[in-house]
Amino acid sequence: MADFSVADVKKLRERTGAGMMDAKKALAEANGDIEAAIDALRAKGLATAQKKSSRTAAEGLVGVLVEGTRGVAVEVNSETDFVAKNDKFQDFVRKVTAVALALGSDDVEALKAAAYPDGGTVGEKLTDNIATIGENQQIRRIKSVSVTQGAIVPYIHNAAGEGLGKIGVLVALESDADADTLSALGKDIAQHAAAMFPQALDADSLDPAVIERERKIAAEKAAESGKPAEVQAKMVEGAVKKFAKENALLSQVFVKDGKATVEEHIARIAKEAGKTIKLVDYVRFQLGEGIEKEQVDFAAEVAAAVKG
Template sequence: MTITAAQVKELRELTGAGMMDCKVALGETGGNIEEAVDWLRKKGISKADKKAGRTAAEGLVGVDAGVREASIVEVNSETDFVARNDAFQEIVRNVSKVALAYGETDAIAAAKYPGSDKTVTDTIKDAVGTIGENMSFRRAAKLTVAKGAVASYVHNAVSENLGKLGVLVAIETDGDAQAASAFARQVAMHVAATNPLALNAEEVDPAAVEREKEIFADQARQSGKPEAIIEKMVEGRMRKFYEEVVLLKQAFVINPDLTVEKALAEAEKAIGAPAKITAFVRFALGEGIEKEESDFAAEVAAAVKN
């Protein structure tokens, strides 16, 4: 099959590998980008360990929080200019308030918008005509604990509780809720910085685990070592993998000498009782969305021609 320059460019951006290596990888995998990433990693060529989707969608992430519950939403717009608009920001604030009451994305979309007889979805549609740009309510999440605290954190906030990256962290405890909330906020800042895949090893996607094992095993076999040694090498690499992607096993950004798990044990002294991190949510604006890139020069040339 023919490998296009666009495919090579995309693979280079994902892996940091050279142009010819990317072309060979795509040829070996029939043009499948994800398989080509794995092929490069197995050959030790890729400089990137994880595929990262290009974040192109604009808008805002908003949070709303009580003591033992908090919500987070993402509302998208076409441009960052509109995201700085007061009217748009007010919409995101109100949608996050509705999220605190309803929790599920579909329920929020169908719920009444604050101070209106219209639904959240219809209110946003009406705002498109007023603000002059397409907008959409994309997703939401809510965390709740019976005892303890749920803390929120918005990184580089453009306004109170509004920004492009938001995190919720829930801690269950019979101890001091204020101390638990303070520690949960620190963990939320950690999650914003490290983007863990799961709370604990058991929650990591089994497919992702098997994929990593296969890649590590193929890399180890290239050393020519016996299978028994390779198995030990893979076990060691997987321990390192979990330390990198599992929240409780990560080095705590506030104090890198401790893991998050050990930092929680230290925090229990101030909380005054055993505590457990039960869940976290991290929304980065536009993650998983690719916005079609236009060739401005080509558009101008076409306009002149016409």
């Protein structure tokens, strides 16, 4: 057996970005010589991933998958939309989404460590994709939803293929209503969520930091009014409540109705069906959401390349 340790494998992976199995094989073939292993990986094109991993990946695809009363959404990023249309990349996203559903965890690192259907781990396949496709790619986030009884309804906006697109939504409805009723209702709610971008299921679930920021903004506006302190306090509370109502899914005005809230619409459908229906969770992943994209000056980039 070649003379190298787990620490050597880790060091080689850190220096090259190669997958675990590729790193171990390279060290074995190089009799534990890290520098020789690096050369071997570079020759195979597997040592390019580390350099590429520093580049911003804000394109890609969102994958959604439902099985029975469980569903999952996964965002996998690439640098360009061109790669998102690549069959190999799309196949990867589909398989990773299926692995995530079986895993039942929202931990990205756990997903990377999970077995990939074609062999190796998800993380190793990701590293291989970076090297062979030629762009940085990242598994950014996962969210799973489930119900005890009812339906998980998926929706893809701007679909690039089955279960793949730019915006992926899952709606979790806890109910004993019939499948057709829940499917139609779930699709309506999912399309609403895709269009209206709620930040949480209800007001109590909104990020406290976001609420505090809105409170500070409202306080500054109220102070500019010059009104008495007690009036300003009411103005602030009113502004915060309005923000919470407009950004929580259940209290948003349902887009297909224009009058009732999403919660009221659900109650109406439940009454018509003679069943109890509760929206217990949802996922809305929009590709690249919150990622600060690099602004590339192509003229400067070309000039720099010419200078060597």
